[in-house]
Amino acid sequence: MIDNIVIGAGVAGCVLSNQLAEKGQKVLLIEKRNHIGGQAFDYFNSDGVLVHKYGPHIFHTDSRKVFKLLDRFTNWHIYNHEVLGYIDDSLVPIPFNLNSINYLFPPPKAEKYINKLVKDFGYGKKITIWDLKNSENDLMKELADFIYEKVFYNYTLKQWDRTPEQLKKEVTSRVPVAISRVNRYFYDKFQLMPARGYHKMFKSMIKNKQIKLLLNTDFKEVLKYENNKFFLFDNVKIGRIFYTAPIDYFFNFKYGTLPYRSLEFEFKTYQQNFYQPNAVINYPNNYNFTRITEFKHFTMQNISRTTIAKEYPKECNIKNGDIPYYPIPQKKSEKIYKKYEKEVKEIDNFYPVGRLAEYRYMNMNQTIKNALRTLKDIK
DSSP states (O other): OEEEEEEOOSHHHHHHHHHHHTTTOOEEEEOSSSSSSGGGOEEEOTTSOEEETTSOOOEEESOHHHHHHHHTTOOEEEOOOOEEEEETTEEEEESOOHHHHHHHSOHHHHHHHHHHHHHHHOTTOEEOHHHHHTOSOHHHHHHHHHHIIIIIIHHHHHHHSSOGGGSOHHHHHTSOEEOSSOOOSOOOSEEEEETTOHHHHHHHHTOOTTEEEEOSOOGGGTEEEETTEEEETTTEEEEEEEEOSOHHHHTTTTTOOOOEEEEEEEEEEESSSOSSSSSEEEOSSSSSOSEEEETHHHHOOOOSOEEEEEEEEEEOOGGGTOOOOEEOOOHHHHHHHHHHHHHHTTSTTEEEOSTTTTTSOOOHHHHHHHHHHHHHHOO
């Protein structure tokens, strides 16, 4: 008898395994890839630069509980994330804010925009592009059209292969228009990076004699589901299954394939201290990549070379081995997901957790909270 099987050794899987093991329960952690950490996996490349294999991951949370959990397994350094966008041959803060306006418009025009924004919405507020577009004031509509075209429209088209109107409003609303001069991308109480990297942190988290890790293994190779019961290697009974992989894959795509967006990365190392002024620079309107990440800005390595990654969004075909990154929030995909969700409720002791299993966008903080909440809700 195995108390728990956790499928997927990403953020959710490592947190679930740790919490179960610390309660004295046995856990078999199954991972299809050759490493733990999921999309947050980082490693030292051949040039000795610590890079994030699947794109930049910055830890931020307002939850002291989440911070204290991770704090047990890593030391930190403070990092406040600031993103720049390449717009009209200028590098301006993203999210778009009052400083961005000053960079892009002549002083008299910028002053008019800023005064009206503060008057209508209030200094320090964060609004959506839709709030601005719905303004009845001609000056605000003019500014809204500029921001929509230069910041949101083309970036969304590259990222999602859809216009902002074709997606749920929550997608573009994740990046606000900030009526302030604060250039931080996140406003959370805790904004930190693990000093030795995410892989080391998650490795420490699952270093427990109650946890057995199985890498390079598709769960379907070892797990059988019959008559509402799970069996490992045909005859070993299982208490509970915690599933963090794509939910449509579990059911062999019986209701159809859920759409995701995937990414490709082009890494390049330069023999210089830094390549660009910030860790991340977005390119909404130029080039076919969406952003360039330079990892040394947030890993703070003291070496004389640096590695960047250009990020290219693409269509995701899970059946062909593409890695799913982002669920696509549309009515059509939600309709498919609801069918899988209904089927999940009919399976005893089966708990989908995380972005892929629950088919909704979650950052690292949200994923950890959700994993902890799932365990708390189990009777």
